[in-house]
Amino acid sequence: MNIPIRTIGIATTVFWTILILFSVSVAYSVKDLQFGFGEPQIGMSLDNKLVFSLPINVTNKSYYGIGVFNVTSIVLDEGGSIVTQGSSVMPLIEKNRAVTFFHNLTLDIGNLLQRNQSYLFNDTQLSVVECVSMKLAEIIPVQASGNFSIPWGAPLHNFTLEQPRFPAFNLTHIQVEVPLTFENHASFGFSGDVRIRMYNNAGVLAGSGDTAISVPQNSHYKGSVEFWVMASAISLSGRLEIELQTPFFSYGPQVIVYG
Amino acid sequence: MNLRKIGVRALKAAAKGILVYILYFVLSLFLAPFMEMVPTLQQSIEAFVTLYLILMVIGDFLADTIYHYFFGAGKSLFVIFYLILSLKSGVVSTAFGSINLLVDLRLFLVIAMLLSLLGLARSVFQAINFMNEKASITVSL
Numbered sequence: 001m002n003i004p005i006r007t008i009g010i011a012t013t014v015f016w017t018i019l020i021l022f023s024v025s026v027a028y029s030v031k032d033l034q035f036g037f038g039e040p041q042i043g044m045s046l047d048n049k050l051v052f053s054l055p056i057n058v059t060n061k062s063y064y065g066i067g068v069f070n071v072t073s074i075v076l077d078e079g080g081s082i083v084t085q086g087s088s089v090m091p092l093i094e095k096n097r098a099v100t101f102f103h104n105l106t107l108d109i110g111n112l113l114q115r116n117q118s119y120l121f122n123d124t125q126l127s128v129v130e131c132v133s134m135k136l137a138e139i140i141p142v143q144a145s146g147n148f149s150i151p152w153g154a155p156l157h158n159f160t161l162e163q164p165r166f167p168a169f170n171l172t173h174i175q176v177e178v179p180l181t182f183e184n185h186a187s188f189g190f191s192g193d194v195r196i197r198m199y200n201n202a203g204v205l206a207g208s209g210d211t212a213i214s215v216p217q218n219s220h221y222k223g224s225v226e227f228w229v230m231a232s233a234i235s236l237s238g239r240l241e242i243e244l245q246t247p248f249f250s251y252g253p254q255v256i257v258y259g
Numbered sequence: 260m261n262l263r264k265i266g267v268r269a270l271k272a273a274a275k276g277i278l279v280y281i282l283y284f285v286l287s288l289f290l291a292p293f294m295e296m297v298p299t300l301q302q303s304i305e306a307f308v309t310l311y312l313i314l315m316v317i318g319d320f321l322a323d324t325i326y327h328y329f330f331g332a333g334k335s336l337f338v339i340f341y342l343i344l345s346l347k348s349g350v351v352s353t354a355f356g357s358i359n360l361l362v363d364l365r366l367f368l369v370i371a372m373l374l375s376l377l378g379l380a381r382s383v384f385q386a387i388n389f390m391n392e393k394a395s396i397t398v399s400l
Contacts, residue, residue: 001388008381015374020286023367028289141363148357 029062153185192246331382
């Protein structure tokens with residue numbers, strides 16, 4: 001009976017030694033893992049959605065490979081509804097390798113504005129739930145997660161349509177100028193068309209005009225839409241209908257009474 | 260049992276205890292960066308090593324008695340229950356400010372428990388063997 005007992009003793013000692021050395025070396029080599037984040041890039045997808053790309057650098061100088069490196073982001077609005085979510089996975093990061101990959105998050109602004117148009121005019125905060133998981137030494141799952149807020153800048157902050165002016169006229173037509181101002185607080189620039197229709201007090205379309213706008217991010221826009229209307233069709237009061245079309249979102253028609 | 264024999268046993272047990280503590284000390288140096296991140300881990304490991312060393316030293320001091328194997332089995336059971344309790348069934352989580360860290364050590368726990376069960380079985384076999392040999396000596400006398 002001594003030999004089997006001794007064999008069990010040797011086997012357990014060997015396996016304990018392997019287990020302890022492996023665990024200690026995995027824990028020790030965690031310090032040789034380096035994570036870095038590059039400058040986020042903002043682009044547009046083929047279906048006109050906003051794409052946030054975050055470059056993630058992982059330098060694995062540890063003794064073991066890293067399996068299933070996963071980054072998941074969930075963006076929530078003030079009510080806790082999911083605005084967008086994205087996940088990026090690197091199946092394997094071998095030891096002594098540095099890897100850079102992009103974590104993409106696609107935001108359908110049109111869809112977001114359909115749910116709540118205040119995102120167009122009001123700055124607010126969006127919550128982000130970030131989760132990074134990986135398998136240390138390809139077998140020990142580790143997960144880090146956290147919540148933080150990101151500011152949402154309204155693309156049409158302080159949107160103001162002033163009373164129409166009539167700078168020029170001739171015998172048959174009157175020129176109408178509608179000044180338009182807003183601030184683009186969004187993290188993206190956009191270009192598009194602003195279209196205004198002018199209705200007289202009888203509800204008859206007096207005239208319409210449009211103008212192309214191009215607004216870089218974090219900039220103030222001040223411009224106007226000019227058009228000619230027939231003098232006989234115009235009245236002292238009426239309404240203006242404004243529409244805004246951009247690749248990211250559409251807005252309108254917003255009705256503004258003049259006169 | 261003479262005093263010299265007891266002295267040798269005590270010396271052996273103390274030497275083994277010191278050797279294991281030195282081993283723990285060396286390994287803890289490697290774990291230092293990790294322990295700085297999770298201070299409770301250090302306390303947990305220190306408590307475990309202290310209790311394990313006490314059981315080991317007492318067990319070795321009682322070598323050539325049936326109590327040696329009792330302490331051997333106790334040591335294995337202690338490892339099993341301590342790991343289950345301290346590792347919270349294998350999923351350990353800790354918070355650093357607003358970031359939650361979760362480590363899934365279930366595989367480690369399963370392997371450690373299997374090895375401890377093997378150690379427990381070994382102590383039981385050793386105890387049976389010890390009693391068997393003792394009975395044989397008594398019969399032959």
